[in-house]
Amino acid sequence: MEGGEKETFAMTDAAPNETRIPEDAAVTVTNADALRAMASPIRMRILGTLRVNGEQTVGNISEQLGEAPGAISYHLGQLARVGLVEKVRSPDGDRRKSWWKACQSAVRLGSSEEKNNADKAKAMDLFRRSAALSYEMAYERFLDRLPELPREWTDSCTSDDHVLNLTAEEMRSMIEELNEVVRRWQIKAGMHGDDEPGAEPVALILQAFRWFS
Numbered sequence: 001m002e003g004g005e006k007e008t009f010a011m012t013d014a015a016p017n018e019t020r021i022p023e024d025a026a027v028t029v030t031n032a033d034a035l036r037a038m039a040s041p042i043r044m045r046i047l048g049t050l051r052v053n054g055e056q057t058v059g060n061i062s063e064q065l066g067e068a069p070g071a072i073s074y075h076l077g078q079l080a081r082v083g084l085v086e087k088v089r090s091p092d093g094d095r096r097k098s099w100w101k102a103c104q105s106a107v108r109l110g111s112s113e114e115k116n117n118a119d120k121a122k123a124m125d126l127f128r129r130s131a132a133l134s135y136e137m138a139y140e141r142f143l144d145r146l147p148e149l150p151r152e153w154t155d156s157c158t159s160d161d162h163v164l165n166l167t168a169e170e171m172r173s174m175i176e177e178l179n180e181v182v183r184r185w186q187i188k189a190g191m192h193g194d195d196e197p198g199a200e201p202v203a204l205i206l207q208a209f210r211w212f213s
Helices: 032-038 041-053 058-065 069-081 118-148 151-156 168-190
Strands: 007-009 026-029 085-088 099-102 106-109
Touching: 026 032, 032 041, 032 069, 032 118, 041 058, 041 069, 041 085, 041 099, 041 118, 058 069, 069 085
Parallel strands: 026 106
Antiparallel strands: 007 106, 085 099
């Protein structure tokens, strides 16, 4: 993106303004190598489960995602190479298990210092398309489970869209206002304990882009 504009993917938090997320909560990605490492729906899903469920073993992740442990280990290695995940000490001291954690709660896409960087532009496009596919797959998993959800959850969900006639500056202002709302609810969610009655992970995907019919 041009200038100082940023995108945030947390599979995610979305916050173009750096002040919306604590300084140590997000990592800014500016190089093509890191973007290519993230440009995989399965890796985005691995990041998602580590961010939502905390530290886990390769076996735990494999079971949740329905992927072979060897494949999970490979993708974790690729994510670790660019600093998105890291190995942690086993809480029970069992060295036979490989434990991992996410290194941040969000990923910012920063502007490259090099102008007209074709390699980064290509990697950025690949990442965005992979992110779009990840969002679609996540929604399809929700639809698969929808028939078994309690009524209060089915009635609370939404999926809508709007096409607004705005300037670029107005769109940025709108996104900042929406992020303030999201931030307030992040704080509220953070006050819930692990055993909070009725509290479950909720996906919120915010996208704003130029509409083409």
